[in-house]
Amino acid sequence: MDIxxxxxxxxxxxxGAEIIIRGSVSFGRKINISLFAIGVVIxxxxxxxxxxxSSINAVLNDFSDLALGAVVGSNIxxxxxxxxxxxxxxxxxxxxxxxxxxAWINIILGxxxxxxxxxxxxxxxxxxxxxxxxxxxYVQIKKGEIDNLEIDKNDYSIxxxxxxxxxxxxxxxxxxDLLVDSAINIARTYNVPASVIGLSLVAFxxxxxxxxVxxxxxxxxxxxxxxxxxxxxxxxxxxxxxxxxxxxxNFKVPAVxxxxxxxxxxxxxxxxxIFMIFAKKIGRxxxxxxxxxxxxxxxxxxx
Numbered sequence: 001m002d003i004x005x006x007x008x009x010x011x012x013x014x015x016g017a018e019i020i021i022r023g024s025v026s027f028g029r030k031i032n033i034s035l036f037a038i039g040v041v042i043x044x045x046x047x048x049x050x051x052x053x054s055s056i057n058a059v060l061n062d063f064s065d066l067a068l069g070a071v072v073g074s075n076i077x078x079x080x081x082x083x084x085x086x087x088x089x090x091x092x093x094x095x096x097x098x099x100x101x102x103a104w105i106n107i108i109l110g111x112x113x114x115x116x117x118x119x120x121x122x123x124x125x126x127x128x129x130x131x132x133x134x135x136x137x138y139v140q141i142k143k144g145e146i147d148n149l150e151i152d153k154n155d156y157s158i159x160x161x162x163x164x165x166x167x168x169x170x171x172x173x174x175x176x177d178l179l180v181d182s183a184i185n186i187a188r189t190y191n192v193p194a195s196v197i198g199l200s201l202v203a204f205x206x207x208x209x210x211x212x213v214x215x216x217x218x219x220x221x222x223x224x225x226x227x228x229x230x231x232x233x234x235x236x237x238x239x240x241x242x243x244x245x246x247x248x249x250n251f252k253v254p255a256v257x258x259x260x261x262x263x264x265x266x267x268x269x270x271x272x273x274i275f276m277i278f279a280k281k282i283g284r285x286x287x288x289x290x291x292x293x294x295x296x297x298x299x300x301x302x303x
Contacts, residue, residue: 002182002185002186002189003182003186005178005179005181005182006178006179006182006183006186008175008178009175009176009177009178009179009180009182010175010179011175012171012172012174012175012178013050013171013172013175013176013179013209014209014212015168015171015175016049016050016167016168016169016170016171016172016175017046017047017049017050017168017172017209017212018168018209018212019164019165019167019168019171020043020046020047020049020164020165020168020169020172021043021046021047021168021209021213022156022164023156023160023161023162023163023164023165023168024038024042024043024045024046024161024165025038025042025043026155026156026160026161026164027042027156027158027161027162027165028041028042028043029155030155030157030158030161031158033141036098036099036224036225036227036228037140037141037228038225038228039213039224039225039226039227039228039229039232040102040137040140040228040229040231040232040235041137041140041141041232043213043225043228043229043232044228044229044230044231044232044233044235044236045137045232045236045240046165046168046209047209047210047213047229047233048233048236048237048240048241049168049169049172049173050172050175050176050209051070051071051074051236051237051241052240052241052244052245053172053173053175053176053177054066054067054070054176054179054180055067055070055071055241055242055245056244056245056248057176057177057180058070058180058245059245059248059249059251060248060249061180061184062249063180063184064121064249064251064252065193065254066180066183066184066187067241067242067245067251068242068251068253068254068257069254069257071237071238071241071242072113072257072261072262072265073261074207074233074237075234075237075238075265076261076264076265076268076294076297077207077210077211077294078207078210078230078233078234079230079234079265079268079269079272079290080268080290080291080293080294080297081207081211081290081291081294082207082210082211082214082230083214083230083272083282083286083287083290084286084287084288084289084290084291084294085211085214085215085287085290085291086214086215086217086218086223086226086227086230086287087218087282087283087284087286087287087290088284088287088288088291089215089218089219090218090219090221090223091223091281091282091283091284091287092223092226092227092281092282092283093223093280093281093283094280094281095276095280095281095282098140098143099224099227099228099231099276100273100276100277102140102228102231102232102235103231103269103272103273103276104273105136105231105235106231106234106235106269106273107266107269107270107273109234109235109238109239110262110265110266110269111266112238113238113253113262113265114258114262114263114266116253117252117253117258117262119252120250120251120252121242121245121246121250121251121252121253122246122250123246123247125242125243125246126243126244126245126246126247127243128243129238129239129240129242129243129246130239130240130243130244132239133235133236133239133240133243136235136239140232193254193256210229210230210233213225213226213229214226214229214230217229227282234269264297268290268293271286271289272286
C-alpha cells in the first residue's frame, strides 16, 4: 500500500508542477519577463514547491534527515540527471555572463551548506536565506534581458494563470504529504535510513518536473529556459526550501550527507561551471558524463 501511495504522490507532484509551469510561463509572458528569467524566477520556484512541501512536512514530523536528503538529492539530480538529459537532446550553447553568475551562486550555496554541517538550521538561517532569495530573484528580474517574447495565442490571462498556479500548489502539497508518509514507512520497513530514501526516491520524484521541463524545452530549442530552471531550482532549494523549513524547527545536516553528498554536489556544480567558462557551452560530452555519474551515484548510495 505504501508503494501505491508513493506512486500516487509522485503523480500528483508531477501533475501539480505541470499546471504551475503552464500558469507561470503564461504569467511571465504577460508581464514581459525574459525566457531565462522565467526559468530562474517563476518556473524554478514552481518546480521547487515539491521539495518545499516535502521538507516542511518532514521537519514537522521530526524527520529532518528526509528533508535534507530530498533537497541535496534533488539538486544532484538536477545537475547530473536533468542537465545531462537536456544537453544530450540539445546542447546548451552561447553561455552568457548572467548564466555564469547563476552557476557561481550555486557554487557559493554549496559551500554554505558544507559550512552549515557545523551548525544547526534555525530561525536565523531561515531569515537570512529567504531574504537573500528575495534579493537574488529581484536582481535576476532587473538584469535579465528581455527577449521580445512573442505572445502565444494559447497564453492564458493573468487571472487564469494565477488560478492554475494555486491549483498546482494544492496538488503539490497533497502529493508531497502522501510521498513523505509512504517514504517514511518504507524506510522503517526495510531499515533504510531516511536520508537515503530522501536522496533517491523522494529526490528523483521531486526532480521529475525539472526533467520534464528540460526535455520539452530541449525539443523546442528553448534551452535558456531549461538552464534557468535547473540553476534557479537549485537556488530555491537551498535558500527557499531549507530557509522556510528552518522556521518550523531546528535541524542539522545528517552525517551521511555531510561526509559525501554535499562534496559531490559541489564538485558537479564546479564541473558545470568549468564547461560554461572555458567551453562556453554544456554539450553532449557533459550529457554522457552526467548520466554516468548519476546512475553510478544511485548505485553507490545503496551499497
